[in-house]
Amino acid sequence: MNRPYQRNHDQRNTRSYRTQAALLVVLIALLLSACGNGGNGGNSESSGNGNAAGSASSAAGGASATKPAKDVKLVFWHHYSAASPEEKTLTETLIPKFEQDNPGIKVEAVAFTWEDLHKKLQVAGSTNDLPDVARLDIIWVPELQRSNWLVPLDETFADFGNTTSGLLEGPVSTAKVGEHYYGLPLNTNTKVLFWNEDMLKQAGLSQPPTTTDEFFSALEAVKTANPNAWGYGEPGLYGWNVLPWIWSNGGDVLSPDMSTADGYLNSADSIAIVARLQQAYQGNKLAGFKPGDVPVTEGHAKGSYALIAEGPWAVAQFQGQFTDYKARMVSFPAGKAGSVQVLGGEDIGITNTRHQEESWKFLQFMTSEYAQVEMGKVGQIPVNLAAMDNAEIKAIDYFAPFLEQLKTAKARPPVPAWPQIDEIINTTMSKIFLKNSDVKTELDDAVKQIDALLHA
Amino acid sequence: MRRRTFNLEAYLFVAPPFAFFVLFIVYPLVRNALYSFTDFRLTNLHAAPFVGLDNYVRVLEDPVFWISIRNVLIYGAISVPGQIAIGFAIAFVLDRRIAGVRLFRTLYFIPVITSWVVASLIFKFIFTDRGLLNYVLSDVLHLTGEPISWLSTPLYAMIVLSLLGIWKGTGWVMVMYLAALQNVPKDLYEAAAMDGATVPQSVRYITLPAVREMTGFVQIMLIIGAFNVFTSVYLVTDGGPLNQTEVMLTWMYRQAFGHYDLGYASALSFLFAIPIGLLTWVRFRLTERSGT
Numbered sequence: 001m002n003r004p005y006q007r008n009h010d011q012r013n014t015r016s017y018r019t020q021a022a023l024l025v026v027l028i029a030l031l032l033s034a035c036g037n038g039g040n041g042g043n044s045e046s047s048g049n050g051n052a053a054g055s056a057s058s059a060a061g062g063a064s065a066t067k068p069a070k071d072v073k074l075v076f077w078h079h080y081s082a083a084s085p086e087e088k089t090l091t092e093t094l095i096p097k098f099e100q101d102n103p104g105i106k107v108e109a110v111a112f113t114w115e116d117l118h119k120k121l122q123v124a125g126s127t128n129d130l131p132d133v134a135r136l137d138i139i140w141v142p143e144l145q146r147s148n149w150l151v152p153l154d155e156t157f158a159d160f161g162n163t164t165s166g167l168l169e170g171p172v173s174t175a176k177v178g179e180h181y182y183g184l185p186l187n188t189n190t191k192v193l194f195w196n197e198d199m200l201k202q203a204g205l206s207q208p209p210t211t212t213d214e215f216f217s218a219l220e221a222v223k224t225a226n227p228n229a230w231g232y233g234e235p236g237l238y239g240w241n242v243l244p245w246i247w248s249n250g251g252d253v254l255s256p257d258m259s260t261a262d263g264y265l266n267s268a269d270s271i272a273i274v275a276r277l278q279q280a281y282q283g284n285k286l287a288g289f290k291p292g293d294v295p296v297t298e299g300h301a302k303g304s305y306a307l308i309a310e311g312p313w314a315v316a317q318f319q320g321q322f323t324d325y326k327a328r329m330v331s332f333p334a335g336k337a338g339s340v341q342v343l344g345g346e347d348i349g350i351t352n353t354r355h356q357e358e359s360w361k362f363l364q365f366m367t368s369e370y371a372q373v374e375m376g377k378v379g380q381i382p383v384n385l386a387a388m389d390n391a392e393i394k395a396i397d398y399f400a401p402f403l404e405q406l407k408t409a410k411a412r413p414p415v416p417a418w419p420q421i422d423e424i425i426n427t428t429m430s431k432i433f434l435k436n437s438d439v440k441t442e443l444d445d446a447v448k449q450i451d452a453l454l455h456a
Numbered sequence: 457m458r459r460r461t462f463n464l465e466a467y468l469f470v471a472p473p474f475a476f477f478v479l480f481i482v483y484p485l486v487r488n489a490l491y492s493f494t495d496f497r498l499t500n501l502h503a504a505p506f507v508g509l510d511n512y513v514r515v516l517e518d519p520v521f522w523i524s525i526r527n528v529l530i531y532g533a534i535s536v537p538g539q540i541a542i543g544f545a546i547a548f549v550l551d552r553r554i555a556g557v558r559l560f561r562t563l564y565f566i567p568v569i570t571s572w573v574v575a576s577l578i579f580k581f582i583f584t585d586r587g588l589l590n591y592v593l594s595d596v597l598h599l600t601g602e603p604i605s606w607l608s609t610p611l612y613a614m615i616v617l618s619l620l621g622i623w624k625g626t627g628w629v630m631v632m633y634l635a636a637l638q639n640v641p642k643d644l645y646e647a648a649a650m651d652g653a654t655v656p657q658s659v660r661y662i663t664l665p666a667v668r669e670m671t672g673f674v675q676i677m678l679i680i681g682a683f684n685v686f687t688s689v690y691l692v693t694d695g696g697p698l699n700q701t702e703v704m705l706t707w708m709y710r711q712a713f714g715h716y717d718l719g720y721a722s723a724l725s726f727l728f729a730i731p732i733g734l735l736t737w738v739r740f741r742l743t744e745r746s747g748t
Contacts, residue, residue: 122499122716227601284602291693291701292584292607304586430698434608 072358073106075131079117084316085378087111093374098365105358118419125149125351132353133362136183138174138345138411139418145177146416151350152180157360167367171383174411175347183347184367187380190341190409191244191309192329192401199306202226208307208330212248215307215333216276219285222306232280233288233296233305237429239412239422241289242274244309244342247410248335249273253425254413254450261421261450266443273335275439278432290434301325311344315398316379329401343409345383381406417453424449491722498716511723520699521724524707525731530614531703532682535621539678540671542622543629548663550630551637561634565627572624576691579620583607583692610700613693617701620688625681629674636670637663676739683732704728 080086087109095107110131112120118140124130125147136144144150153175154160163184164172171185195208203221219231234241243253251270254261264270280286287305288296294304297314301322308314309332318327332339348366350359365371372380372387381399382388393399412418428446431437492511496504515521546564550557567575582588583606590603606612644662653661664671686705689695695702695710702710708728712721 119713119716123501126499126501287585290605290608291613291696292587292605294584294586427698434697 071104071106072355073108074133074355074358074362076107076109076133076135076362077112077117077120077131078109078135079112079114079137080135081313082111084313084320086375086380089374089378094366094371097370098362101365102358102361105361107362121149122147130351130353132355132359133348133350135186136347136349138185138343138347139414139422141175141182141347141349142177142414142416143419144349145182149351150182151352151356152182153184153350153360153363154181156350156356163364163367166385168383168385168388170343170406171345171347174343174345174414175349177414183349184363185383186346186348186366187372187375188343188345188383188406189311189313189381190343190402190405191311191332192341192405193332194300194308194310194314195328195330196300196303196306197326197328199226199229199303203306208328209333210330212273212276212333212335216280218307219280219283223283223285229303230285230287230299230305231307232286233294233299233308234286235288235296236426237289237433238426239418240342240344241309242277242425242429243410243412244332244340245273245277245335246270247340247342248332248337250335250337253421254415254454258413258415259454261447261454264447265450266440266447269336271439271443274429274432274443278436278439281433282436289430298322309341312379312381312398312402327398329398331401331405338408339405341405341409343406343411345381415454417456420453421450424453488722488725491719492726494719496719496722498713498718504719507719511719512727514720515723515727520702520707521727523699524702524704527610527614527701527703528683528685530611531618531621531685532679534615534618535625536675536678536682538618538622539625539629540674543626543674544633544667544671546626547630547633547637548659551634561630564630567624568627568631570624572687573691575620575624576688579616579688580607580692583616607693608697610697613701617685617688617692620692621682621685624688625678629678632670632674633667636667640666672739672742676736679735679739680732683728683735 078090080090091109095109099106114137117134118137121130121134121136121140121144125144130149141150157163160181164181167185168188171188172181174185175181175183193208199222200206200208200218203218203225205218205221209215209218215232222229222231239253246252246265246269249269249272251267251273252264255264277286287293288299288308296305296308297310297317298321299305300308300310301318302325315327315329318325332341348363350356350363353359367384369384369386369390372382372384373390373392376382376387376390376393376396376399381402382390382393387393413421415421424446428442432439432442491504493506493508494504495507495510550561550564580587584590585603585605585607587606589606590600593599594601594603604612606616640663644666645658648658648662684705685703686709689701689703689706690709693701695706699707704724705728708721708724711717711724
């Protein structure tokens with residue numbers, strides 16, 4: 001009599017235990033996003049707290065900002081690469097020098113990846129946890145300015161004009177939104193065509209392609225000579241990757257007044273060049289952007305991609321990791337509109353911090369000849385005129401092709417919605433290449449989406 | 457008959473875990489539910505206007521949502537039976553006193569304690585276009601000329617991810633079955649053998665019915681696990697190309713922390729909970745009805 005009851009009882013226990021266990025698993029699944037959110041919040045809070053504590057103590061301790069009783073601590077967020085000597089130069093050479101020249105000011109540098117820094121700034125901005133100073137990709141400035149997170153430098157600091165007069169005009173303009181300037185340029189860059197001499201020789205070519213037509217026939221020749229290789233490697237399908245092709249062929253992404261993409265991204269010139277690239281992709285002559293592809297820079301040095309378009313940092317990577325490979329560079333293949341590459345680079349901006357004067361000093365230091373030369377030595381093309389004339393910078397021979405390419409380089413449209421537009425370009429191009437969709441249909445569709453964003 | 461009495465000590469004992477449960481599970485769940493009815497974005501934490509069922513409508517109209525459901529079903533359809541079949545087979549073989557049995561049990565369990573991150577990166581290395589598998593297939597065995605794009609062909613990629621799931625989870629299934637097999641009376645096998653039953657017959661009529669309860673448990677845990685697949689997808693394909701290998705959690709993560717669309721991600725999480733809840737309920741109803 002006892003046993004059946006017990007069995008039943010045990011079973012019920014097991015069952016309810018299992019129900020609970022299963023329920024718990026479901027709940028944990030649901031909570032995944034909430035937990036992640038909490039983690040992020042905690043992170044930004046900790047740096048924000050430090051910031052707030054620092055400013056509170058300086059406000060309490062000193063009567064004015066000119067003579068703080070305690071050190072002012074500036075928090076500087078950046079995405080200098082930790083894999084290359086950039087971050088080391090920043091933390092071991094530049095910041096110690098700045099702190100030595102400016103007693104009473106300490107700089108805490110916090111490194112992020114490019115992608116994380118963009119996210120982190122947006123989240124920190126909405127929770128008032130921004131750092132004092134941040135390094136900004138030039139394409140983020142309009143977006144961050146629209147949120148009112150950046151200080152207009154020309155309005156705030158009397159010696160703004162004096163400072164910028166020593167800097168290259170083009171890069172200075174990258175921080176201009178509307179009538180005002182929201183940053184100083186830190187470095188500039190663009191991409192050039194890298195060519196693997198051995199691979200081209202094997203394909204019977206002694207010279208790299210200089211025009212779009214030569215480029216496409218080179219792809220053909222490389223494929224014939226080496227079916228396992230690709231003529232061209234492209235790591236992504238964003239504006240950074242595809243716009244040089246479109247621009248060089250006479251197309252564009254937006255109208256000059258940046259009010260519409262209609263007639264530009266879907267113009268005959270844009271369609272023609274994208275269709276040509278699509279054809280090359282279908283012929284397995286270009287690769288690099290889909291999951292599972294050989295990484296582009298590495299593949300270029302190791303004989304998978306004969307041609308790639310990359311920035312000056314690739315040279316540092318070749319020198320560091322592929323010592324047998326000698327990088328060769330030439331201007332990007334010219335289409336009917338010339339050889340037009342994309343302008344890249346970074347600005348440095350000040351947020352609505354209490355330490356504006358100290359931050360401004362740091363900005364001036366980072367754009368000074370000394371700092372620009374040091375960063376130039378690790379591959380960051382300077383924007384300081386005196387640094388450009390500096391003997392140490394002139395001795396860096398691989399800057400020459402980039403400086404030549406910069407003369408015709410074009411900036412991506414400085415509209416606040418650019419990050420979203422860039423996503424649309426990526427998705428559209430992915431459909432065109434990976435799904436072999438009709439180029440015109442896809443570009444027309446992209447234009448509709450972009451125009452909706454522009455008029456939102 | 458038991459009388460209900462107020463037992464202070466019992467409540468005090470229950471209170472700490474219950475408080476923990478409320479704070480870390482109930483509260484976030486409720487907040488998450490509220491977020492799903494608002495346009496709440498990571499880029500603007502101060503404003504979360506109420507939008508009613510808008511987020512749910514957006515999710516249901518989103519083609520990637522359906523792709524992610526499809527992919528989870530493919531993943532589950534391959535990895536769940538795969539883990540159960542292989543895990544059971546290994547357990548069956550290792551459920552006897554033979555030399556080296558402990559060593560083999562340990563070896564088969566190692567993938568379970570291996571980090572998902574490490575396992576995913578190794579699988580990625582094997583299956584990239586110029587990876588180990590393509591090298592073996594084309595350069596060693598000369599079976600294919602062109603390398604096969606395992607990771608950028610959606611169906612292949614889902615198969616690769618399922619294989620990773622099988623590799624990673626089989627050891628756990630084995631341990632579960634080993635435990636269940638301990639309770640199968642050995643004399644049943646002896647009796648069957650005397651009646652002339654073959655090994656497959658013994659498995660079919662003795663072992664499988666005896667471990668049915670465990671099979672049910674393993675099944676439900678693996679199905680829930682399949683719905684929760686994240687790390688491997690995130691690291692091996694990252695949902696690409698073109699969101700074609702997105703699964704429920706990677707899509708939810710991308711919405712929340714890629715697009716900062718927390719309201720949408722919250723709605724997603726509740727819609728994703730429906731199939732998991734349903735499956736759990738169906739499974740327990742089946743267990744109850746079978747009366748085992």
